[in-house]
Amino acid sequence: MKIYIINGPNLNMLGIREPAHYGSMSYDGLVKMLTEYADARGVETVIYQSNHEGDLVDMIQEAYFAGAYGIVINPGAYTHTSIALLDAVKATSLPTVEVHISKVEEREAYRQVSYVREAAVKTVTGHGTDGYIEAIDFLIERSKNES
Secondary structure (H helix, E strand, C coil): CEEEEEECCCHHHCCCCCHHHHCCCCHHHHHHHHHHHHHHCCCEEEEEECCCHHHHHHHHHHHHHCCCCEEEEECHHHHHCCHHHHHHHHHHCCCEEEEECCCHHHCCHHHCCCCHHHCCCEEEECCCCHHHHHHHHHHHHHHHHHC
């Protein structure tokens, strides 16, 4: 089983950017945690981060062509602005879990819209970096239920 974990703008600044919202774990620490967690469960991961919208669209499409089972995506600020990411997720029809480290529903008004959510099978918000673990587990369980 292969899962793509795709991170949008400023996620590379984890541990530096607004630790009150996003915690103190670095992006490298997040990648290590997710890789070890997935490896222990026999799940292959491709973990990617970009500050560029088109690169994220390319990775969503790559997940499809690489035969991934699903996608975990934290679109960052593109959550609230990118119809392109929504269209890419819809085009692949891959089970996609939207993750947000902070509790976006309790933040600024402009963070209340999520385009990606329209195509996501699940959204996890406000669970810190453990939200990624929850998303991986959800996709593992979903794949078992489809077998």
